[in-house]
Amino acid sequence: METLKLTPLHEAHLALGAKMSPFAGFDMPISYSGIVDEHNAVRNAAGVFDVSHMGEVEISGPAAEAFVNHIFTNEVRGMQPGAILYGMMLYPDGGVVDDLLVYRLFSEAPAFLLVINASNIEKDYDWMRAQAEGYDVSLRNRSEQWGQIALQGPDSEKILAEVLGIKEGEPLRFYTFVQTTWRGDPLILSRTGYTGEDGFELYSTPASTRLLWKTLIDAGVKPCGLGCRDTLRFEAGMPLYGHELSEEISPVTAGLSMFCKLDKDEFIGKEALVAQKENGPARRLVGIALEENAVPRAGYPVELEDGTPVGVVTTGYHSLTLDKSLCFALVDSAYAALDTPLWIHIRRHSFRGSVVRKNFYKTNYKK
Amino acid sequence: MSIVKEGLMYSESHEWVRMDGDVAIIGVSDFAQSEMGDITYVDMPDEGDAIEQGEDFGALESVKASSELYAPVSGTVIACNTELEDAPELINKDPYAAWIIKVQVSDKAQLAALMSAAAYAQKVGA
Numbered sequence: 383m384e385t386l387k388l389t390p391l392h393e394a395h396l397a398l399g400a401k402m403s404p405f406a407g408f409d410m411p412i413s414y415s416g417i418v419d420e421h422n423a424v425r426n427a428a429g430v431f432d433v434s435h436m437g438e439v440e441i442s443g444p445a446a447e448a449f450v451n452h453i454f455t456n457e458v459r460g461m462q463p464g465a466i467l468y469g470m471m472l473y474p475d476g477g478v479v480d481d482l483l484v485y486r487l488f489s490e491a492p493a494f495l496l497v498i499n500a501s502n503i504e505k506d507y508d509w510m511r512a513q514a515e516g517y518d519v520s521l522r523n524r525s526e527q528w529g530q531i532a533l534q535g536p537d538s539e540k541i542l543a544e545v546l547g548i549k550e551g552e553p554l555r556f557y558t559f560v561q562t563t564w565r566g567d568p569l570i571l572s573r574t575g576y577t578g579e580d581g582f583e584l585y586s587t588p589a590s591t592r593l594l595w596k597t598l599i600d601a602g603v604k605p606c607g608l609g610c611r612d613t614l615r616f617e618a619g620m621p622l623y624g625h626e627l628s629e630e631i632s633p634v635t636a637g638l639s640m641f642c643k644l645d646k647d648e649f650i651g652k653e654a655l656v657a658q659k660e661n662g663p664a665r666r667l668v669g670i671a672l673e674e675n676a677v678p679r680a681g682y683p684v685e686l687e688d689g690t691p692v693g694v695v696t697t698g699y700h701s702l703t704l705d706k707s708l709c710f711a712l713v714d715s716a717y718a719a720l721d722t723p724l725w726i727h728i729r730r731h732s733f734r735g736s737v738v739r740k741n742f743y744k745t746n747y748k749k
Numbered sequence: 750m751s752i753v754k755e756g757l758m759y760s761e762s763h764e765w766v767r768m769d770g771d772v773a774i775i776g777v778s779d780f781a782q783s784e785m786g787d788i789t790y791v792d793m794p795d796e797g798d799a800i801e802q803g804e805d806f807g808a809l810e811s812v813k814a815s816s817e818l819y820a821p822v823s824g825t826v827i828a829c830n831t832e833l834e835d836a837p838e839l840i841n842k843d844p845y846a847a848w849i850i851k852v853q854v855s856d857k858a859q860l861a862a863l864m865s866a867a868a869y870a871q872k873v874g875a
Contacts, residue, residue: 413786416787417786417787417813609812609813613812677790700789729817
């Protein structure tokens with residue numbers, strides 16, 4: 383068995399009695415007080431997550447902007463320092479290498495921080511390096527040097543100021559960041575998250591990450607695990623790589639074309655996406671709401687009333703905020719229109735539902 | 750530390766059985782509910798369904814996962830605890846009061862395959 387990697391906060395999780403589980407090669411906290419309690423804390427007040435497992439790659443050099451624009455679906459040309467964009471890296475066939483955030487750093491010449499999924503760090507870094515041939519850029523995998531915590535929920539701005547003494551949060555708009563310091567160590571303060579609530583992500587050194595965490599926990603901020611991170615992102619309609627995006631699930635299939643700028647001169651995978659848009663994708667990612675409380679899970683078949691299979695569930699829960707059984711599913715495009723009745727096979731029975739919008743929960747971001 | 754209630758019989762898959770004449774009253778152990786976490790839904794069979802020892806007859810759903818329920822004995826389902834439809838959390842609150850189904854047992858000799866409270870306590874380290 384491969385040894386699990388540990389985040390800078392591993393000891394703190396054990397001390398808090400967290401339920402731990404392997405995730406993306408790391409030994410990660412799934413929950414502390416319980417998924418329901420943590421989920422509700424983030425929706426109603428605030429919670430703090432250890433997301434130090436996420437990967438960070440720094441890209442600098444004279445061709446940094448051109449290079450990032452080549453490997454990334456969104457438009458980075460003209461990004462101002464402090465701006466953040468969501469998008470994907472694609473294979474030439476339109477399959478997804480990873481979905482990621484691109485930060486335009488506060489440097490004179492364009493330099494970028496790419497925040498990638500923990501499960502894909504090595505694959506992504508290898509992919510970036512292979513594409514970098516012919517570009518005058520320098521790539522550094524900073525994943526081990528950056529710790530990261532996410533402070534999420536409507537009270538986040540207040541906690542940031544009052545508990546951590548960080549005053550830069552209030553004026554930050556959603557999807558922007560500042561580079562500052564906290565008690566002498568570098569800090570990237572980013573108004574982003576993966577919960578559908580207002581909140582911040584704080585990138586700092588491992589030592590500083592430990593101190594930020596301790597300060598928040600000592601002040602009574604609720605520690606939250608990956609269990610509710612998934613229920614929260616799901617309700618907010620956000621994809622998880624490996625479920626709603628993958629080498630086989632393109633952004634067009636997943637309904638994320640708005641993050642792919644097809645009017646860019648070029649980027650890897652552009653031609654495949656243009657063709658998919660023209661012909662229409664064979665499958666589409668949809669939301670399905672069930673009429674009963676049985677819970678759809680990833681891998682369960684989606685059927686027509688007569689049992690004909692037309693798709694598969696990618697993520698499903700009994701939504702805690704909405705008290706309703708909901709899922710994302712990949713279905714044949716013919717059955718992807720809103721209100722289409724679809725059945726999900728759960729153990730011995732089929733349960734009726736219908737296609738709904740994927741953003742189940744109305745997000746509460748600071749514009 | 751999970752509670753193992755005296756006087757009940759237990760299966761390897763963490764169901765408990767209390768006999769009332771020829772009727773087996775079936776639920777899940779405290780160990781099972783604490784492993785599952787918050788239970789959000791109980792998938793129960795219909796009254797009149799035949800169930801087979803060792804086969805699944807329903808499932809518990811928590812936020813994160815579903816867990817099948819396995820029949821500790823064979824027989825016919827004569828009652829389902831409909832209270833759990835609206836209040837599945839009763840299993841978390843008191844797993845030994847929150848029975849799930851009652852079964853008319855077809856062969857009481859099958860009960861010999863179940864564990865005593867003492868043996869089950871040893872298994873789950875209670």
